[in-house]
Amino acid sequence: MAEIKYEIKENIGVVSESPKSWKKELNIISWNGKEPKYDLRDWSPEHEKMGKGITLTLEELKKLKDILNGMNI
Amino acid sequence: MAEIKYEIKENIGVVSESPKSWKKELNIISWNGKEPKYDLRDWSPEHEKMGKGITLTLEELKKLKDILNGMNI
Numbered sequence: 635m636a637e638i639k640y641e642i643k644e645n646i647g648v649v650s651e652s653p654k655s656w657k658k659e660l661n662i663i664s665w666n667g668k669e670p671k672y673d674l675r676d677w678s679p680e681h682e683k684m685g686k687g688i689t690l691t692l693e694e695l696k697k698l699k700d701i702l703n704g705m706n707i
Numbered sequence: 708m709a710e711i712k713y714e715i716k717e718n719i720g721v722v723s724e725s726p727k728s729w730k731k732e733l734n735i736i737s738w739n740g741k742e743p744k745y746d747l748r749d750w751s752p753e754h755e756k757m758g759k760g761i762t763l764t765l766e767e768l769k770k771l772k773d774i775l776n777g778m779n780i
Contacts, residue, residue: 646774646778647770647771647774647777648770649763649767649770649771649774650764650766650767650770658761658763658767660771660774674747674761674771675761676761686759686760686761687759687761688731688747688748688749688759688760688761690722690731691723692780693723694722694723694731695775695778695780696780697720697721697722697723698722698733698747698771698775699772699775699776699778699780701719701720701722701733702768702771702772702775703772703776704720705719705768705772707765707768707769707772
């Protein structure tokens with residue numbers, strides 16, 4: 635099984651926490667030593683396990699912010 | 708192989724578009740006939756293929772909006 639190396643460069647914020655203490659977090663992560671990206675993903679309490687998530691560029695994050703600010707939420 | 712049924716209830720916005728016309732979209736989607744959720748995901752041009760993504764509750768979307776508005780982007 636291939637190995638994925640990652641380094642969490644910055645924890646920006648926690649979007650939610652599950653009853654089992656998994657957290658949906660927005661982080662800046664470097665995957666396999668590459669240029670760090672924004673990353674929205676579920677994590678176990680000590681970041682030893684990760685769940686599904688997506689990476690986002692700065693431009694995508696800005697656009698997402700605009701979309702959310704245009705919603706009536 | 709198991710089948711996933713989904714229905715895109717609303718297209719809220721497009722976060723980005725790739726050179727191959729895949730789009731990262733924020734949608735409201737019902738998965739397997741369940742209660743619709745917010746969903747941030749890559750989609751092929753005609754929505755016939757989907758990429759990685761995550762679902763978000765309304766509360767998670769609100770918190771994400773707060774986090775993004777607190778960033779200097």
